[in-house]
Amino acid sequence: xxxxxxxxxxxxxxxxxxxxxxxxxxxxxxxxxxxxxxxxxxxxxxxxxxxxxxxxxxxxxxxxxxxxxxxxxxxxxxxxxxxxxxxxxxxxxxxxxxxxxxxxxxxxxxxxxxxxxxxxxxxxxxxxxxxxxxxx
Amino acid sequence: xxxxxxxxxxxxxxxxxxxxxxxxxxxxxxxxxxxxxxxxxxxxxxxxxxxxxxxxxxxxxxxxxxxxxxxxxxxxxxxxxxxxxxxxxxxxxxxxxxxxxxxxxxxxxxxxxxxxxxxxxxxxxxxxxxxxxxxxxxxxxxxxxxxxxxxxxxxxxxxxxxxxxxxxxxxxxxxxxxxxxxxxxxxxxxxxxxxxxxxxxxxxxxxxxxxxxxxxxxxxxxxxxxxxxxxxxxxxxxxxxxxxxxxxxxxxxxxxxxxxxxxxxxxxxxxxxxxxxxxxxxxxxxxxxxxxxxxxxxxxxxxxxxxxxxxxxxxxxxxxxxxxxxxxxxxxxxxxxxxxxxxxxxxxxxxxxxxxxxxxxxxxxxxxxxxxxxxxxxxxxxxxxxxxxxxxxxxxxxxxxxxxxxxxxxxxxxxxxxxxxxxxxxxxxxxxxxxxxxxxxxxxxxxxxxxxxxxxxxxxxxxxxxxxxxxxxxxxxxxxxxxxxxxxx
Numbered sequence: 066x067x068x069x070x071x072x073x074x075x076x077x078x079x080x081x082x083x084x085x086x087x088x089x090x091x092x093x094x095x096x097x098x099x100x101x102x103x104x105x106x107x108x109x110x111x112x113x114x115x116x117x118x119x120x121x122x123x124x125x126x127x128x129x130x131x132x133x134x135x136x137x138x139x140x141x142x143x144x145x146x147x148x149x150x151x152x153x154x155x156x157x158x159x160x161x162x163x164x165x166x167x168x169x170x171x172x173x174x175x176x177x178x179x180x181x182x183x184x185x186x187x188x189x190x191x192x193x194x195x196x197x198x199x200x201x
Numbered sequence: 202x203x204x205x206x207x208x209x210x211x212x213x214x215x216x217x218x219x220x221x222x223x224x225x226x227x228x229x230x231x232x233x234x235x236x237x238x239x240x241x242x243x244x245x246x247x248x249x250x251x252x253x254x255x256x257x258x259x260x261x262x263x264x265x266x267x268x269x270x271x272x273x274x275x276x277x278x279x280x281x282x283x284x285x286x287x288x289x290x291x292x293x294x295x296x297x298x299x300x301x302x303x304x305x306x307x308x309x310x311x312x313x314x315x316x317x318x319x320x321x322x323x324x325x326x327x328x329x330x331x332x333x334x335x336x337x338x339x340x341x342x343x344x345x346x347x348x349x350x351x352x353x354x355x356x357x358x359x360x361x362x363x364x365x366x367x368x369x370x371x372x373x374x375x376x377x378x379x380x381x382x383x384x385x386x387x388x389x390x391x392x393x394x395x396x397x398x399x400x401x402x403x404x405x406x407x408x409x410x411x412x413x414x415x416x417x418x419x420x421x422x423x424x425x426x427x428x429x430x431x432x433x434x435x436x437x438x439x440x441x442x443x444x445x446x447x448x449x450x451x452x453x454x455x456x457x458x459x460x461x462x463x464x465x466x467x468x469x470x471x472x473x474x475x476x477x478x479x480x481x482x483x484x485x486x487x488x489x490x491x492x493x494x495x496x497x498x499x500x501x502x503x504x505x506x507x508x509x510x511x512x513x514x515x516x517x518x519x520x521x522x523x524x525x526x527x528x529x530x531x532x533x534x535x536x537x538x539x540x541x542x543x544x545x546x547x548x549x550x551x552x553x554x555x556x557x558x559x560x561x562x563x564x565x566x567x568x569x570x571x572x573x574x575x576x577x578x579x580x581x582x583x584x585x586x587x588x589x590x591x592x593x594x595x596x597x598x599x600x601x602x603x604x605x606x607x608x609x610x611x612x613x614x615x616x617x618x619x620x621x622x623x624x625x626x627x628x629x630x631x632x633x634x635x636x637x638x639x640x641x642x643x644x645x646x647x648x649x650x651x652x653x654x655x656x657x658x659x660x661x662x663x664x665x666x667x668x669x670x671x672x673x674x675x676x677x678x679x680x681x682x683x684x685x686x687x688x689x690x
Contacts, residue, residue: 071620071622072622073623076617077276077281078277078621079621103338104338122464130460137397140449141393141396173651174650175648176406176408178408179301181278183277183475184277185476200300201408
């Protein structure tokens with residue numbers, strides 16, 4: 066699971082670059098980076114599993130919608146996750162999210178307002194890479 | 202031509218505080234781009250500002266110039282501090298020109314208490330505010346409403362609060378658009394947006410949102426007559442400032458329509474430089490649907506800040522054992538700084554309706570404007586500039602020049618100059634909290650890393666921003682406030 070927060074991009078917000086050896090792993094890493102921006106993921110226990118399905122017309126929009134779903138679940142159901150099993154098939158994604166409902170043991174960092182589409186690109190080099198800017 | 206690293210070589214000086222990037226800078230530019238800044242602020246602006254602002258200048262139907270205010274910095278799509286007005290017939294509406302936090306804004310409340318009254322009780326006051334105005338992630342407001350009531354909020358805005366006992370009748374006059382943007386249609390917002398926002402009315406959020414107890418000092422009253430008009434009557438007077446927006450509800454509305462607009466653009470073959478500049482013709486079905494949904498979110502934001510004001514009045518009442526009315530806890534004004542609105546402005550001498558986008562920019566209507574409440578019509582609109590939690594904030598007033606130059610727009614804060622990630626490398630939240638307390642500023646925060654990200658060193662000098670606004674005469678400073686207590690998400 067490799068991701069790095071970027072120092073000099075969109076300075077009022079938070080940006081990260083994630084990588085993965087395949088698309089599934091890239092999405093899992095990006096999901097972890099997103100959650101870790103909100104809550105110290107080491108403080109999230111796995112007491113429940115949420116299954117979600119997302120469909121979009123291209124891989125960038127699929128990533129946008131998948132991560133936006135995590136932001137939605139944060140507000141609507143107060144759910145946070147620290148382990149992900151993503152299965153992408155063409156333009157469709159199925160994911161299992163492992164986490165817990167918000168509780169006092171969790172260390173809070175930042176509330177994410179939204180996933181942005183700024184600079185959003187999934188690149189394939191020796192691995193898969195994506196840069197995501199989060200609106201804080 | 203001037204030579205400053207980061208600044209495009211083609212930039213021309215219009216005046217000491219206005220700079221212009223000509224239309225020739227990018228082939229698709231429809232209008233030049235103008236930046237309001239002193240030479241110092243211009244040199245400190247990041248490269249992204251110039252690129253993003255000139256991208257905005259490429260959008261269909263844009264009028265006169267794409268503007269960036271002196272607190273401007275790199276955002277997504279539009280820069281923060283961006284202003285752009287579009288022809289409603291030929292032009293577009295863009296969620297990226299408003300921001301995800303629809304109607305993020307500022308609210309300022311006076312008291313007749315002085316520093317001497319408040320200082321001994323500052324800690325219990327800030328602790329109580331922190332308890333009663335929920336902050337951070339997962340925060341739930343005390344307001345229990347069902348979906349139908351939430352839809353009433355979307356349509357009626359701040360009036361709903363007054364009708365339901367969460368405010369004074371007088372408050373409504375002191376809110377931009379009287380607390381209700383017309384045209385809101387709840388059928389244009391998703392079920393998801395409602396689910397995200399339903400329990401969040403009366404919550405602050407996180408990031409740069411705050412509630413601050415501030416004080417006036419004698420040397421910080423610059424225009425005493427106007428200050429008096431706004432309710433700032435003496436040195437050492439205590440005021441309360443709030444910065445927050447439409448919470449998850451508005452964020453989801455923007456997220457939903459970003460996807461819709463990306464699809465529209467593909468259909469109508471409109472190519473923009475950044476997906477965050479996604480837009481749709483204002484008069485198209487999608488454009489109108491977004492405007493109606495945006496109005497819902499904007500009205501919810503007015504309600505959110507109104508509920509917070511209600512809580513502030515309760516907290517002061519509990520601590521100081523007086524009725525809020527007896528403490529003159531009047532609202533000065535509430536301004537929206539992430540919004541698109543249909544406004545009338547002069548273009549080449551004749552009046553025209555325009556869709557004005559302000560993203561990190563405040564309306565700055567001058568004296569005599571018919572949209573202004575009679576209370577302030579002779580002096581101009583109060584403009585609230587939120588500074589960093591360490592340095593302070595400003596109250597200014599709108600001008601006639603702003604009407605002529607920037608579609609009645611000005612800055613919204615001091616503007617960041619350092620990324621959150623970088624600030625965290627330099628500052629530790631707990632150390633900053635202790636250090637600020639030594640300097641007489643008591644802070645309560647839901648997140649220590651979030652606090653570090655908001656350190657004063659991550660922001661521009663707000664005096665430089667105000668100096669630019671004064672020199673360009675797009676607003677005039679009235680009072681500056683010093684922070685003494687702060688709650689943060």
